[in-house]
Amino acid sequence: MMDYVEQPNSNLICCICHAPFTNPTTARTCLHTFCHDCIAVAVQHSPQCPIDRSSLSLDDLSPANPIVKHLVDELIIECPNRVSGCTQTFQRQLLSAHVKDSCLYVEIPCSEEQCDKLILRKDVGKHKDACVYRSTQCDGCGTTIKYSDLSTHNSECPSKSAMCSFCFEEFPRSQSQAHAATCLDYEIPCTQANNGCSWTGPRHQLSDEHVLSCPYEAIKGFFFINSAQLSSLNTENAALRQKVYALESVVQTMRRDIQTFTNVLGPWYRSHIQSETPPITPSSINAFDHLFSAPPGPSSSSSSRTTTNQAQPSFSADHGELTAHNDIDALAPYFPLPHEHAFQESHNNPRSRRSFSGIVDPHLSQRTLPLTPVAPLNLSTSLEGSLSSLRDSIAAVSTSVDSLARRNDIALTNESMRLNEELGSLKYAVHGIRLQLHRLMMDRNAQVTERGGEPPSGPPGNQTIFYPPISMMTPSFPGPPGTKL
Amino acid sequence: MALPKRIIKETERLVADPAPGITAAPHEDNLRYFDVTIQGPDGSPFQQGVFHLELFLPEEYPMSPPKVRFLTKIYHPNIDKLGRICLDILKDKWSPALQIRTVLLSIQALLSAPNPDDPLATDVAKHYKEDEKDAQRVSREWTEKYASK
Numbered sequence: 001m002m003d004y005v006e007q008p009n010s011n012l013i014c015c016i017c018h019a020p021f022t023n024p025t026t027a028r029t030c031l032h033t034f035c036h037d038c039i040a041v042a043v044q045h046s047p048q049c050p051i052d053r054s055s056l057s058l059d060d061l062s063p064a065n066p067i068v069k070h071l072v073d074e075l076i077i078e079c080p081n082r083v084s085g086c087t088q089t090f091q092r093q094l095l096s097a098h099v100k101d102s103c104l105y106v107e108i109p110c111s112e113e114q115c116d117k118l119i120l121r122k123d124v125g126k127h128k129d130a131c132v133y134r135s136t137q138c139d140g141c142g143t144t145i146k147y148s149d150l151s152t153h154n155s156e157c158p159s160k161s162a163m164c165s166f167c168f169e170e171f172p173r174s175q176s177q178a179h180a181a182t183c184l185d186y187e188i189p190c191t192q193a194n195n196g197c198s199w200t201g202p203r204h205q206l207s208d209e210h211v212l213s214c215p216y217e218a219i220k221g222f223f224f225i226n227s228a229q230l231s232s233l234n235t236e237n238a239a240l241r242q243k244v245y246a247l248e249s250v251v252q253t254m255r256r257d258i259q260t261f262t263n264v265l266g267p268w269y270r271s272h273i274q275s276e277t278p279p280i281t282p283s284s285i286n287a288f289d290h291l292f293s294a295p296p297g298p299s300s301s302s303s304s305r306t307t308t309n310q311a312q313p314s315f316s317a318d319h320g321e322l323t324a325h326n327d328i329d330a331l332a333p334y335f336p337l338p339h340e341h342a343f344q345e346s347h348n349n350p351r352s353r354r355s356f357s358g359i360v361d362p363h364l365s366q367r368t369l370p371l372t373p374v375a376p377l378n379l380s381t382s383l384e385g386s387l388s389s390l391r392d393s394i395a396a397v398s399t400s401v402d403s404l405a406r407r408n409d410i411a412l413t414n415e416s417m418r419l420n421e422e423l424g425s426l427k428y429a430v431h432g433i434r435l436q437l438h439r440l441m442m443d444r445n446a447q448v449t450e451r452g453g454e455p456p457s458g459p460p461g462n463q464t465i466f467y468p469p470i471s472m473m474t475p476s477f478p479g480p481p482g483t484k485l
Numbered sequence: 486m487a488l489p490k491r492i493i494k495e496t497e498r499l500v501a502d503p504a505p506g507i508t509a510a511p512h513e514d515n516l517r518y519f520d521v522t523i524q525g526p527d528g529s530p531f532q533q534g535v536f537h538l539e540l541f542l543p544e545e546y547p548m549s550p551p552k553v554r555f556l557t558k559i560y561h562p563n564i565d566k567l568g569r570i571c572l573d574i575l576k577d578k579w580s581p582a583l584q585i586r587t588v589l590l591s592i593q594a595l596l597s598a599p600n601p602d603d604p605l606a607t608d609v610a611k612h613y614k615e616d617e618k619d620a621q622r623v624s625r626e627w628t629e630k631y632a633s634k
Contacts, residue, residue, distance in 0.1 A: 015582035016547060018491045042581045045548040050582035 005076040005089050012072050014038050016050060020072045020092075024064035030054050033064045081105035084120070114146075166202070192216035195223050265383060488516050492542060495585050507589045509540065517542040521553070521589060525632065526597040530624035531559070534632030538568075538592070540585065550579035551588060560620070560627040562601040562610035570595070571605035 008020045016038035023036035032051045034042070039061060042050050049056045063069070073093040079086040080095075084105035090098055099106055104122035109115075111124075112133040119127045128134060132148040140159035154160060158174035166185035180186055184204040190197040191206070197216045211217050496516065499509045506524035511517075521538040525531030537556040543549055553575060555568035563571040574583060574591055604610030612620040 016491075017489075018494050018584075038581070041548060045545070046580075048580075050580040053578070053580060 002080065002092060002095070003078040003082070005078060008075055009071075012068070012075070016042055020075055021064070021068065022072070024068045024072060025061050026064040026068075027056050028060050028062055029056060033068060036061070079103055079105070190214055190216070192220065192223070195220075489546075491547060492516065499585060504586055504590055506593060507586075509585060509589065517546075519585070523589060523593050523596070525628060526593055529597045530621040531561075531596045531628050531632070533634075534559075534628035535634050536596075536632050538589075540588075542585075547581040547584070550575050550583075551585060553588060553592065558627060558631040560609055560624040561596065562599050562604045562606055562613045563595060565606045569605065571603060 002019075004020065012020045014021050014033075014035045016034055019035075021033065021035050024033050025036040025039055026033045027039070027049055030049045030052055032049055034050070039050075040058065043056055043058055043061075047055055047057055073091065075092050076089050077092050077095065079088045079090075079098065081099070081103055086103050086105040088098065088103070104120065106121050107118040108121055108124065110117050110119055110127060110131055110133075112131055115131050115133045117127070117131075132146075134147050135144050136147045136150060137144055138150070138153055138157055138159075140154075140157045143153075145153050156173075158172065160173055161170050162173040162176050163170050164176075164179055164183055164186070166187060167183050169179070169183075171179055185202045187200055188203050188206060190199040190210060192214060193199075195216050197214055199210055199214065201210065216223070493516075496511055499519075503509070506526070507521070509519045509521045511519050519540040519542075521540050523536045523538060525534035525536065534557075536559060539554055539556055541552045543552065553570055555564055555570065557568075558566070559568075565571075570592060572591060572595055574580075574588065599613060601610040601613040609620065612623070
């Protein structure tokens with residue numbers, strides 16, 4: 001809302017808001033002019049010109065003639081901060097520039113970042129000198145600090161004077177430490193305070209009076225020796241503790257390794273433990289034995305020595321000894337027995353049940369009982385993965401043998417059939433030969449008889465004579481009757 | 486809600502430069518509510534009468550018309566016994582270019598020129614149509630009775 005210095009020309013007044021046009025807008029249809037916002041709202045309420053009621057829509061509106069715009073922009077208005085005290089007047093179009101840059105009665109934020117006050121532009125200079133966040137200089141040390149921190153700084157500034165609370169002497173604060181070290185009235189503890197003397201008092205009394213009477217002072221030689229011993233013990237203790245940590249971590253690693261191995265081996269574990277030893281260095285075995293044969297009886301210490309000497313091969317045997325001497329439970333986790341595996345096994349494979357039935361329960365019996373080296377099949381470890389693959393290949397081999405046999409069979413049958421046929425044909429051939437032989441013989445007989453004077457009965461007669469044997473032979477032929485002969 | 490500048494301007498002008506025969510003054514506790522008096526126009530049956538009206542500017546004013554009602558009883562074909570006024574600019578013919586002053590002048594004109602063809606009080610309109618003289622007489626009587634100063 002603007003206050004105009006002079007009553008504006010009534011032709012520049014919007015009939016809706018009764019003020020000089022803002023964004024003057026003219027209806028193209030009836031050429032009446034209004035403020036843009038006023039006519040937009042009016043048309044939404046009722047789509048007609050407020051002046052002549054001719055129909056009007058938002059599309060009919062267009063910016064008014066620039067002359068109108070210039071006329072209203074150049075109207076002289078009063079500053080909206082007149083209430084605060086600004087008496088300036090200016091053209092309406094300069095309003096925003098005035099408020100933004102030059103009006104002295106606009107509230108602007110203080111230039112100090114921490115200060116959240118809003119100050120009238122005319123008071124900015126005054127505020128700068130009074131703002132609690134303004135920068136100022138300490139008159140003692142010359143550092144630049146915030147005004148609000150000045151009082152805190154004054155109580156700390158090394159160049160300001162301070163007073164000893166014991167002798168009431170004044171000196172620069174920077175020398176306060178030096179003073180405390182020399183002030184005779186300064187309250188200090190007894191020199192034997194760390195040995196238990198609870199006396200405190202002015203420095204001058206310490207050497208003059210207290211030292212003579214202090215019971216701790218009398219035996220300070222003992223304290224000295226004692227503390228020396230204590231510190232050496234402490235160092236030793238620390239070293240030992242570190243060692244223990246290291247050994248514990250070794251044990252952990254071993255435990256993990258053994259666990260991994262037992263997992264990998266599964267039920268194979270027991271039968272192979274004699275030959276397969278985990279990859280443990282002799283030194284770590286040594287540490288292991290020291291740890292777990294803790295109450296050092298002569299037998300266990302000797303056993304550990306043997307382990308160290310012949311580390312790898314006797315490893316498991318040594319464990320047997322240990323188990324006998326010491327806590328079984330302590331070692332139990334190192335030799336976990338997969339009962340579960342065994343159980344599953346026995347369900348799956350009745351044959352394996354036999355081998356596992358003896359070891360259903362405890363750790364001791366496992367170690368003492370001799371075990372059958374028969375490995376169960378159908379396990380879920382990698383070892384038994386290979387087993388099952390072996391089994392698969394056996395199955396494959398057996399099937400291939402099977403098929404081979406069948407192929408052999410077929411080949412044999414084919415061969416024998418072929419031979420049969422050949423035999424048949426040979427028989428026919430022999431038969432043919434025999435017939436021919438017959439004929440030859442008949443011919444010869446005929447020649448002989450002819451020569452003998454007897455006229456031959458002729459070939460037809462011969463044929464009739466010799467045919468019967470042929471016809472008798474035919475049924476015995478395995479081949480088809482009626483051959484090419 | 487702050488009072489629009491336009492209402493303030495109109496009020497100032499109504500008080501400082503009132504239309505002849507018309508006064509309008511806002512209530513102090515509600516600047517949208519006006520007490521209005523209209524003198525009966527000379528030459529009409531309502532001559533010499535002073536009629537009291539109430540006028541209320543709704544929230545949407547000037548986009549919607551003011552609400553005006555006669556408080557004084559009046560015998561007029563376009564004003565019913567509750568004081569409601571049948572006047573087109575108070576209804577569909579309202580325009581934001583109109584203002585309180587023009588509305589009141591229109592009402593004053595309505596008193597001079599009753600329109601029995603567009604009645605609100607049908608019995609009065611019928612009376613005016615059938616016997617205008619007698620109807621005007623009743624109007625004068627009512628004016629004397631209810632609207633005398």
